[in-house]
Amino acid sequence: MQIHSKLPDVGTTIFTVMSGLATEHNAINLGQGFPDFPMDKKLISLVNAAMEKGFNQYVPMQGYMPLREAIAGKIHFLYNTNIDAHTQVTITPGGTYAIYTALTTVLQPGDEVIIFEPAYDSYIPNVEINGAVPVLISLHAPDYSIDWNEVRKKITSKTKMIMLNSPNNPTGAVLREHDIEQLQDIVSGTNIFILSDEVYEHLIFDNILHQSILRYPDLMERSFVCFSFGKVYHCTGWKLGYCVSSAELMKEFRKVHQFNCFSCNSPTQVALAEFLADKESYLSLSSFMQNKKDYFQQLMSQTKFTPLPSYGSYFQLYQYNNISNENDKEFCIRITKEYGVATIPVSAFYKSATDSKTIRFCFAKKKETLEMAVERLIKIK
Ligand SMILES: Cc1ncc(COP(=O)(O)O)c(C=O)c1O
16 A cells, blocks of 8 residues: 655654653653643542543533633633633643644645744644645744744735744743734734644743733634643643634634544543632642742753753753754763753754754653752763
8 A cells, every 4th residue: 555645754753752762761751741740639539520420421522611611711810801611612632632623724725824943843744734834934042032024024925824832842932012012013904813822821930921812802813722731730641622712713623623533531621620710720830830940940050051041831941062062863862871861852843953952851840850860961071
């Protein structure tokens, strides 16, 4: 049998490769973005209780209604925006799926999509599989902010969408109010959609305000805003998230969703519907993760790595040009094998594998894990 690949240039993701290498060499995994500490036991009990109560069959295609209502309530509380739980929220199996579905909902072959690099690795293949064309704009260290004049230059009659991700993976950069003003100016009067990946909405440091697209009605009407419970509640393996959009766009989103996943895992939705009432569980996340970031950075000051600023997410970039001239992938593979610490090369977030001698660390780990990892990293000559 011959298969004509839809994604001929795509191999196995770097996260799978590095996590596999970490297991093989018994390395500490600061590569893939997942916490190594336990999630909240109360949420686990709520899932157990939901299963015991018989919530083990399909819930509606749009998601369990009390959960959608809880999400609408949370959005009102956080962003002072009224969202209709019936028509504007859909529960999805994770944030990545929500992003893929939103892209598939609007993209036609030949459409152009603006993507800022470094970018979360699913974006480009998700655009290409829909026959659309990624238009790439590079962000530059150390602040990885967006040059909006460059965006203006790249807009054409074919531009269908702009993809945003704040707080950003892998850079830890966040959108500021002036970015939103520029975005509003650029899209106003056009038919350009926005995909806003906000899976790290609660992981933002130094009391910076999260510039959610949900705050801005003029942007909301053209946006799909994607979230992940896995990132908020330390349960990435649950793969549960949601998309928020205007009622008009959501109607089309659901047409794609209903013939792909149809309905997501029921007991976790029932549990989360209740758990979302506990505001502290998400409001406390920023300071919890900032403490981890600050502790990790303090430990890392004993090494030869140079930190780049991280304002959000659970990642921090470090440059290693004081240590080696190897390209970042070779360097990551070598330190996994020789020093037992796995990280992610930032070139993996560029279509053309741009190497800036920069690697990504995930600091959402137990204190002991971070300490053990840095003990090993100090030894790198
Ligand atoms: C920027 C970004 N978007 C989306 C996701 C995916 O979230 P989920 O695991 O819910 O699909 C991740 C996970 O690493 C991410 O970093």
